[in-house]
Amino acid sequence: MCTIEIPDLEKQKRVLHLTCCLLPKANRDTMEVLFAFLGWASSFSHIDEESGSKMDIHNLATVMTPNILYPSAKNSSVDESFLAIEAVNALISYNDT
DSSP, rough: OOOOOOOHHHHHHHHHHHHHHOHEEEEHHHHHHHHHHHHHHGGGGGGGGTTTTHHHOHHHHHHHHHHHHHOSOOOOOHHHHHHHHHHHOOOHHHHTT
C-alpha cells in the first residue's frame, strides 16, 4: 500500500475520488452503499449520553479500516495504519460529494 499524506483538503478529496473511479463499478457501488450506511450509523453518536452511540465517524473508520484497507506486506508501519484510518474517515465523511 502506498501512503502519501496530502495536506490540502481539496486535493485529498480529488485523489480519493479519482482512486475510487479506478475501481470496478460493482466495487464502487458496494463502497458507496457501505459508506452511506456507516455515515448513517454515525449520525446516532451525538443524540445524548443515555441513548447515543459512541461510534462516531472516526471510531467507525478505526474499526472498519483493517477490513477495507490492509497492507500487502506483513511489516507495515503504524503511520500507514493511521493514514488508512484517515482515508476511510474521509470516504465516510465525503460520501455524499
